[in-house]
Amino acid sequence: MKTKEITLVGLKIIVLAFILFGLYSIDFLGLSPSASLRTGLEEARTAPATLLLISALHAAVLSWPILRSRWMGWRLISAIFLLFYGVTTLMVAIEAVYLPEALPPDLVLILVVNGGITAVIFSVLAVLIHGRMKGDGGPREPNRRLIMPWTQWIWKVVLIGIVWVFLFIFFGWIVVWLLHRRRGRNGVITDQVLEQTR
Numbered sequence: 001m002k003t004k005e006i007t008l009v010g011l012k013i014i015v016l017a018f019i020l021f022g023l024y025s026i027d028f029l030g031l032s033p034s035a036s037l038r039t040g041l042e043e044a045r046t047a048p049a050t051l052l053l054i055s056a057l058h059a060a061v062l063s064w065p066i067l068r069s070r071w072m073g074w075r076l077i078s079a080i081f082l083l084f085y086g087v088t089t090l091m092v093a094i095e096a097v098y099l100p101e102a103l104p105p106d107l108v109l110i111l112v113v114n115g116g117i118t119a120v121i122f123s124v125l126a127v128l129i130h131g132r133m134k135g136d137g138g139p140r141e142p143n144r145r146l147i148m149p150w151t152q153w154i155w156k157v158v159l160i161g162i163v164w165v166f167l168f169i170f171f172g173w174i175v176v177w178l179l180h181r182r183r184g185r186n187g188v189i190t191d192q193v194l195e196q197t198r
Contacts, residue, residue: 016059023118081123089115
């Protein structure tokens with residue numbers, strides 16, 4: 001990529017980050033949480049720098065598959081929506097079943113609805129801003145990166161699964177550790193585990 005193209009992509013990512021920042025700040029359906037949850041949400045809204053950083057990271061990470069994809073238009077929008085909504089919203093809602101302390105059930109509905117609306121709007125705007133709505137009409141070549149022996153497919157899928165489980169457990173442990181630390185339990189999860197085993 002040339003310097004001009006890199007600058008243009010960077011500017012597009014910055015624009016998408018501010019759009020996503022605005023979308024994260026909106027309660028689309030006016031679903032107000034219960035009084036016990038308002039304190040946590042107000043704390044999140046008082047940290048706009050953190051929300052802007054998260055928005056910039058999401059915009060940059062989602063721009064990469066948009067720019068590298070061979071797909072165009074609504075097919076690409078659908079793929080980006082599934083990726084964005086699945087990772088940022090559905091995974092969190094599923095984890096709420098296992099960690100109700102981290103995300104109370106009242107908040108799950110708000111998260112799922114607002115996350116879905118945010119994902120739809122952002123996916124459409126991201127594909128539009130990156131100019132990937134319409135193809136150039138040229139012939140499409142087969143994707144040579146996906147042509148490999150079945151043994152290579154198997155070990156790659158197994159490796160991805162192992163890495164995913166490790167990351168899931170590691171970051172889950174961090175969330176639980178932070179929850180216990182926030183509640184003033186010295187921040188050490190092993191103390192609680194030891195107390196339960198005695």
